[in-house]
Amino acid sequence: MKIGALSAKTGLSIQAIRFYERKTLLSKPERTQSNYRSYSDEALQQLMFIKQCRALDMTIEEISLVLEARANPENSCQDINETIDKHIENIEHRVDELKVLQKKLVSIRSNCASDTKIKECGVLHKLDSIVEVQSASKSNS
Amino acid sequence: MKIGALSAKTGLSIQAIRFYERKTLLSKPERTQSNYRSYSDEALQQLMFIKQCRALDMTIEEISLVLEARANPENSCQDINETIDKHIENIEHRVDELKVLQKKLVSIRSNCASDTKIKECGVLHKLDSIVEVQSASKSNS
DNA sequence: TGTAAACTCTATACTAAGTATAGGGTCAAG
DNA sequence: CTTGACCCTATACTTAGTATAGAGTTTACA
Numbered sequence: 001m002k003i004g005a006l007s008a009k010t011g012l013s014i015q016a017i018r019f020y021e022r023k024t025l026l027s028k029p030e031r032t033q034s035n036y037r038s039y040s041d042e043a044l045q046q047l048m049f050i051k052q053c054r055a056l057d058m059t060i061e062e063i064s065l066v067l068e069a070r071a072n073p074e075n076s077c078q079d080i081n082e083t084i085d086k087h088i089e090n091i092e093h094r095v096d097e098l099k100v101l102q103k104k105l106v107s108i109r110s111n112c113a114s115d116t117k118i119k120e121c122g123v124l125h126k127l128d129s130i131v132e133v134q135s136a137s138k139s140n141s
Numbered sequence: 142m143k144i145g146a147l148s149a150k151t152g153l154s155i156q157a158i159r160f161y162e163r164k165t166l167l168s169k170p171e172r173t174q175s176n177y178r179s180y181s182d183e184a185l186q187q188l189m190f191i192k193q194c195r196a197l198d199m200t201i202e203e204i205s206l207v208l209e210a211r212a213n214p215e216n217s218c219q220d221i222n223e224t225i226d227k228h229i230e231n232i233e234h235r236v237d238e239l240k241v242l243q244k245k246l247v248s249i250r251s252n253c254a255s256d257t258k259i260k261e262c263g264v265l266h267k268l269d270s271i272v273e274v275q276s277a278s279k280s281n282s
Numbered sequence: 283t284g285t286a287a288a289c290t291c292t293a294t295a296c297t298a299a300g301t302a303t304a305g306g307g308t309c310a311a312g
Numbered sequence: 313c314t315t316g317a318c319c320c321t322a323t324a325c326t327t328a329g330t331a332t333a334g335a336g337t338t339t340a341c342a
Contacts, residue, residue, distance in 0.1 A: 004289065014290085019329055034337055036290055045269075052268055056249075057242055060328070066268075073260035080264055081255050088246045095239045101198055102232045108197075109225050112218060119214035123221055127193055127207075128186075145318065155319085160300055175308055177319055201299070 001039045010047045017047065023060050025050055025067065058087055142180045151188045158188065164201050166191055166208065199228055 007014045020026040026046055030038045046067075053063045062083050069079045111122025118124065148155045161167040167187055171179045187208075194204045203224050210220045252263025259265065 002290075013330075015330060016328085018291095023328090032337095034290080035292095036337080049269060054328085056246055057239075066265075069259060070265055073258065075259050076255075077253060077257050077259045077262035077265065078255050080259070080262060081250065081253055084246060084250050084264060088243060088250065091239050091243045091246070095236055095243070098198075098232050098236045098239070102229060102236070105197055105225060105229045105232070109222065109229065112222055114217075114219050114222050116218050117214065118210060118216050118218045118221070121218035121221060123218065123225060124207075124211055128190060143319075154301075156301060157299085159321095164299090173308095175319080176321095177308080195299090 001041075001044070003037045003039070006039050006044060006047065009044060010051060012047060012051060020047070020050060020060075023064075025060060025063055056087075057091070058083075062087060142182075142185070144178045144180070147180050147185060147188065150185060151192060153188060153192060161188070161191060161201075164205075166201060166204055197228070198232070199224075203228060 001009075003014050003017055006012075007017060010017070012020075017026065021028060026043060029040075029043060032038050049067075050063055053066065058066070065083050066080050069075065069077065069083075108123055108126045111126045112124075116122070142150075144155050144158055147153075148158060151158070153161075158167065162169060167184060170181075170184060173179050190208075191204055194207065199207070206224050207221050210216065210218065210224075249264055249267045252267045253265075257263070
């Protein structure tokens, strides 16, 4: 199977497949005499696994860890579970951050109707007023 | 005020300040005869405004729009409000995505205890099993 | 058999929002 | 006069790919 067929089957772009190879997530395939990549079904499975992990927003590095662990069936799967746990925590953290942001933004947005002039815009005033300069003597006021 | 002082007052790195200048968020400052940047308090205010916007996770481009709008006090502030509204929507969307992800991850994670071997790891099995290959007969040939 | 389309190859540049470094120049104090 | 603290520009690096150039290869069809 050449890279185009693999791309069609996985739904990943050809460039993405070559990118995963460069990142050593996907092992280097055989080459035809004309230097075309030639893939087995194993590569297909591997790529689908990678795709699944990416869909879960895992980074290349996280996927690397999982793949490495997966290569040793007798080892403990603790590392994998740690990776997943950490990843879940990261996402939780990001959600919390974004919620705080959203609240701030909605609060700021509430200061202006849509038909106001710039110089009277409550949103801009709010954005300006939050500004505080760090000085040597003064902290927060 | 030289760039080091400005960096200390704003809490932004020197490189970030130069970066904002390159991105034309911050107008080019005067230069001393030795080619050092020399800033006014206006630049300080501008930078704090930018910092505030970045803290709200607005992109450089969004901030550009807001700054441009802000430069014309008589104009309507509709553009600014639209920018903020769109930004709020983006964040909402991202939060929703992340929540879905988190659920999936927690569900996957629930398939394995920590002291299992790789070959019996429910997490790995789950990751593998979701995989589905696009076949030629279903989509295009 | 010729050729044009479709496919593949490598290498490079680009994205966002900076950070980090190299290799210089400038300034104040001791 | 030299040391250290600044400052300058230019470049490379980060993530997870995407997009392109310029080349070579294979396939379809007349």
